[in-house]
Amino acid sequence: MDFELTDEQKQLREEVRRFAENEIAPIAEEYDVEEKYPHEIIDKAADMGLLGPHIPIEYGGAGYGSLEVAMIVEELFAVDAGIGLSIISTSFGCESIMHFGTDEQKERFLEPVAAGEAITGAAISEPDTGSDVSSVSTQAEKDGDEWVINGNKMWITNGSIGDFFVVLCETNPDAEGRYNGFSQIVVESDRDGFEADKITGKLGIRASDTAELIFDDVRVPEENLIGTQDAAFMQQMQFFDETRTAVAAQGVGIAKGALRASLEYAQDREQFGRPISDFQAIQHKIADMATEAEAARNLTYKAAWKVDQGEDITKLASMAKEFASRIAVDAANEAVQIHGGAGYVNDFPVERFYRDAKITQIYEGTTEIQKNVIARELLGKGAF
């Protein structure tokens, strides 16, 4: 067993940290307040080759595995979750193309994403379809050599700024079994009948773009189908280990940022004639935050490492996601408490961390769903 990072991993982490501190930290508050998408940072991240780090080298990416992606996510989220998510999400949906796409599709879709010329999204949730993914009602019907798509998708990251979306559609309503009959189809945002409605007023991750997508007789060529027709659910499930581990890394990052800010503030802020870090009540909070962040990091790195070994880690990925998101919320909460009144306004980043942390317990499978998965795996029961 070896817990040591390679020199390459250390260098990667260090360079991403530098990028986050120099480029993101100074403008994070502005983008949060104004709820605007950070195009300028995305351009800088593209220059650094930070977009789509897991895209294979032959398609212009860096070909990094889950562990390196987790490190990148952690460093970005330790500074700002909204811009961090904007950066890592430019390739959302690309996993399916990487694993199930044809060579032609990989060239067509992955290369522009790795180069920073295209932004993607994964369109799964609908107004009436959240955790119960099998109730997707967006329809795709074959008409000649085209797919005709109708329906609505909700909470879609990059929805109003994305160039194409991997859309989960029902393609065979008569299929037997609730997980059959769905397909993944790429829909470009410049197709007739495609409309995106930006969702504003989010509690956190406000720099990240979220929208409702409306498909009204949108026609795409049949070669936009990814993988096997009617088998999308099985395709989609393959990436839960990967994507849940990545959200766990988001939680680790937010906890790290909350801890860092608290350490700094507690040593600076003086009350009763000494820094508040001299008080045991503050010291214990900081000790707990650090311990929990370290535990979550180890759980997350282990999950990521196992994903990279090609292991099936349903339970471990859910554990990492559930735990890291929980301690992120706790750490952000304690960070605000340590900052007192100063933590209640956005002069310090912890107010933002507090709002941002919550989403990690909701998206990519809620805390409750993760616990269902863990219990199901432990008890050997079938689907919930």
Added chain:
Amino acid sequence: MKILVTVAEVATVDDEFEIDGTEIADQYLNADLNEWDDYAIEEAVQLQEGGVADEVVTVTIGPEESEQTIRQALAKGADRAIRVWDESLEGVDLLDVRAKTEILKAVVAEEEPDLILSGVQTGDDSWMATGVSLAESLDFQWSAVVNDLDHDLEDGTASVRRELEGGVEELSEVDLPAVLTIQTGINEPRYASLRGIRQAQRKPLDAKTLDDIGVDAGVVDGSLELTDMYEPESESDATVWEGSAEETAGELAEMLREKGVTA
């Protein structure tokens, strides 16, 4: 054309620190790529991308731990690196300019670069002398505190702009081979790209001893001795306001008024 860039790993100090004898205590120190060298690397890599240079080689005097810093230079686009270290260098507190010059001179003799780029200074020891001293010992032309370099380098000449005191700038032509000491601001150093970081791990990084490059170990015995290190007493405090001019001008006016400054 071959460019040799001198790359140093420097010590950076936390905001709060304590001095222990003639050193800052280890727990307050971090290691980083010397800021000025970052600009020198960027300039060399740009010359290579522009098709002017064929090869960019870095040279560092430093222990094995400095390899992470050296890999940064490789990740940003240098082709290969040379690291010189030796048992005889290990216990040396203060490696003086003469010693650095002798070591670098031996590497130059092996590499035969057309152009040597060196940071104006290191962020820790701040001698500001190594580049120029190296040029003198090699009998190369040199130019110090260069803040603009014409990338033509035609007819074996480098056209440079350099910073003088008092905001004066000077344009000059330097015959190659030459040493240029690079000032911050000459370019905007890039972040190492993810692909660059991957590739850097496979680029050659040759570790050499003094013996390997034909330098006598006696060179490390300097004639300088560090006798004391202390923080100077501050005579006054500076107040820094953060925010836009509109937000902070009033606060400045208020303070000036309090101090008795009147229009």
